[in-house]
Amino acid sequence: MVNVGQPFVPEYNNTSSDKYKKFVSNFKSKMEPYYKEKVPNFNSMEIRKLSEGKTKRRRSLALTKVSRSSTVIVHHDVMVDISNDNNFNSSYYTSFKEVKSALDALKGTDDIIDVDAFETELNVTEVCDAVTAILPEEYRKYYAPSILPGKVMCVSQCHQGHPHPKMCFNNATCEVSFDGPSCYCLNTDVSWYLGEDCSYKVNKIGFYAGTGVVALILVITIAVLTAYVVINKRKVSRSKDIKRKLVNKWLEDDVEWPTQRNTLHSVSRGPHDNPTFSQENSYRRDSSEIYRPNLSEDQTDSQYSIPETDIQPYNFQRDVRIDRPQIRSSSEI
Structure with a gap:
């Protein structure tokens, strides 16, 4: 002034x-x-x-x-x-x-x-405006002034000194275009990057190998489980069929139980057993059949006469029938 x-x-x-x-x-x-x-x-x-x-x-x-x-x-x-x-x-x-x-x-x-x-006072905005005056308007909005240690600079969003820097990972490069700052990832022919900032690097060969191993394990597991289920189902079905047939046969057939060999009326064979009434030579007689001894003519004396009586042989073999067994489930028991 x-x-x-x-x-x-x-x-x-x-x-x-x-x-x-x-x-x-x-x-x-x-x-x-x-x-x-x-x-x-x-x-x-x-x-x-x-x-x-x-x-x-x-x-x-x-x-x-x-x-x-x-x-x-x-x-x-x-x-x-x-x-x-x-x-x-x-x-x-x-x-x-x-x-x-x-x-x-x-x-x-x-x-x-x-x-x-x-x-x-130092106006860094004017400094940046003067520096970027040669750039198109589409690029200038991505630049901002920055005071670094002892130095004034006009930097883009790809620079760490920018108030809102663009972060890129895995050694990716950052460039400013009409659409703004972008990260360009390295080795894209052998790797994938899941983020726009080139983060979460995935190796293609490792991914394919891992996917193949996992798929093979899944296929083998499914095949084993399927075979186990089929075989087990067949076993269960076969067992059910066998049990069902046995039960049906048991229910349909008229079961006859043989007489016991030793009963109250049985006679054990001994030295005085009459082979006529043994179990091996047992037979049935009609109730009208009468036992009559055969005497010769010289034995007509009265002292040898035997009164006529009806002697019916004891039938040692008789059919024994029992009631049909009742079938109960394990839960009822």
């Missing part, structure tokens, strides 16, 4: 007026050579506005009269070139001191009433 000892006119508020343009042209033609001489890294200067300064009083001794007039304050920016390296902060402060020293040397000369200099 420089306070020039010239009267301020209303036309200076209009940047399109001739008086404004003429004043600015004269001021720049005077100050630019001076800055180039005093400031080594000077690049250019830019007038921001003209404002009205403090009133200047003048007293006339002859007329004892006071006249009042305002001055012109020129607000302008001084641009300097600073190398973007690890020492850019120190370079900036050095240039600022050089500009302030040059302004202080102008105070009190050529109607310059007052001067002052102010530090400007």
Whole structure:
């Protein structure tokens, strides 16, 4: 800021007026050579506005009269070139001191009433806009300024210094296109990647081999289980058929049980057994059959006469029938 000892006119508020343009042209033609001489890294200067300064009083001794007039304050920016390296902060402060020293040397000369200099905060957005000005608009939106250690950079989303970086894994490369940042995976002919960021790497050969082994195990397991189920089902069916046939035969047939050999009426064979009534030579007789001894004619004496009686042989073989056994299930028992 420089306070020039010239009267301020209303036309200076209009940047399109001739008086404004003429004043600015004269001021720049005077100050630019001076800055180039005093400031080594000077690049250019830019007038921001003209404002009205403090009133200047003048007293006339002859007329004892006071006249009042305002001055012109020129607000302008001084641009300097600073190398973007690890020492850019120190370079900036050095240039600022050089500009302030040059302004202080102008105070009190050529109607310059007052001067002052102010530090400007670093606007990294403007730096990035200036760097990406040569790029198409579709690409510029993927770039952002970043202050790295001692350095200002304009980086894309593929850079880790970006506020919202694009992460890529498994040594994949990141590139910015019209659609935004994308990850390009490596060795796609032998590997698959399940994520867009090239994460979850899957080897094709290992996948095919594992899938084949698993499929073979499943097939063998299914075949064994199927054979076991079929064989077991046949065994169960065969067992059921056999049991069913036995039960049906048992239920359909009229079972006859033979008589026991030794009963209350049985006679054991001994030395006096009559072979006629033995079990081997047993027979049945009709109830009308009468046993009559055969006597010879010379035995007609009365002492040998045997009264006639009906002697029926004892039948040692008789059919014994029992009730049919009742079948009960294991649960009923």
